[in-house]
Amino acid sequence: MTETSPNEASQNETNIAPVLDHPxxxxxxxxxxxxxxGDAPGMNAAIRAVVRTATHHGIEVVGVRRGFSGLHRGDMRLIGARDVANIIQRGGTILLTARSHTWRTPEGRARGAQYLRDWGVDGLIVIGGDGSFHGGHFLQQEHGIPVVGLPGTIDNDLYGTDHTIGYFTAVETALDAVDKLRDTGASHERIFVIEVMGRHAGHIALDVAVAGGAEEVFIPEDPKPVDGIVEIVQESVSKGKASSIIIVAEGFPGGALGVAQAIEAGTGLETRVSILGHIQRGGTPVSSDRVLASRLGEAAVYALMDGHSDVMVGRQNGEIGFTPLPETWEKRKDVNRDLYRCAKTLSV
Known part of the structure; x- marks a missing residue:
């Protein structure tokens, strides 16, 4: 990352003239x-797209390190096209990330806004989830700095986009683990209860359940009694199934441990609990996340050029669109109910 002061021109971009193929x-x-x-696979691809789209149009980019925590401390550097070379395949985020209690205060946001003004910034692109969008929304409301959000969260729980950056990779990572656990479960004739991420949403759990051939899936959107799993497991055993896979989203009441306890108490069968946790956030982003991040990163720069503010850039039905930031957390994004039905149908 290029070491510069607020008023210095980026050395990487000095000789690059604007290419005005977008007004x-x-x-x-x-x-x-x-x-x-939280970091999400594909964030680096989004950063790369922002920097290279801006560079293409003769616009400089200031990289803020450690999120809003770094912004209110002025941890900022100019970054150019060469600074984002060979990062599209990397997980995590080269800009680092953090959660900031200070940013939740008007004083913290005022300090960050002043740093942005000192650097001559014409707009801020925030890559993150609903908490990050809250921070960007208040910055725009209080200080008039244009803010555009990019949906970077593995949970896929933001309204206004079919998928969020990092979701596809998180599903593939969880599915790989489920496939491995199925092998050992079949070998030992055991029931595996596997907890995947999804504090408030069951998108990951549902996709993994269908793709992994799970016998049951528990999601926050349907807080059904866990007693029903006992009958399902007993029926599976009666049909000659030697092992079972149960998928539980972390936001389901009681989590995987609660489901496992209900199974053991109701059937006497041995169960094993596997909580996948933060492993789902890491790793090389799959192609779908790289493409989505690249499209949305480019669109975010164009959004600022076109005068959009306080919006999230998303993709719905293959088309790029804008959603007011408050709607991304105020409106509920439901799971695919057809897929939920499919999971039940195929689990017999």
Whole structure:
């Protein structure tokens, strides 16, 4: 990352003239980008897309390190096209990420806004989830700094986009673990209860359950009694199944441990609990996340050039669109109910 001061031109971009294949009616000359909250595979691809799209149009990019925590401390550097070379395949985020209690205060946001003004920033791109979008929304409301959000969270729980950056990779990572656990479960004739991420949403759990051939799936959107799993397991045993896979989203009441305890208490059968946890956040992003991040990163720069603010850039039905930031957390994004039915049908 290039070491520069607020008023220095980026050495990487000094000799690059704007390529005006997209209008810039606001005359945007410098934008900032940060990643905030939990990391998600594909964040680096989004950063790369932001930097290279901006560079293509003669716009400088300020990279903010450690999210809003770094912004209110002025931890910022100019970054250019060469700074984002060979990062598209890397998990995590080169800008680092953090959660900031200070940013939740008006004083913290005021300090961050002043740093952005000192750097001559014309707009801020926030890559993260609903908590990050709250921070960007209040910054725009209180200080008038244009903010555009990119949906970077593995939970896929933001309204206004079919998928979020990192979701596809998280599903593949969890599915790989489920396949391995199925092998050992079949060998030992055991029941595995596997907990995947999804504090408030069951998107990961549902996709993994269908793709992994699970006998049952528990999601926060349907807080059904766990007693029903006893009958399902008993029926599976009566049909000659030597092992079973149960998928539980972490946000389901009681989690995987609660489901496992209900199975053991009701059937006397031995169960094993596997909580996949943060392993789902790491790793090389799959192609779908890289493509989505690249499309949305490019669109975020264009959004600022076109004068959009306080919106999230998302993709719905293959089309890029904008959703007001408050709607991304105020409106509920439900799981695919057809897929939920499919999971039940195929588990017989």
């Amino acid at each position: 810039n009616p606001r005359g945007v000359r410098r934008v900032a980008v940060l990643t905030s909250g």
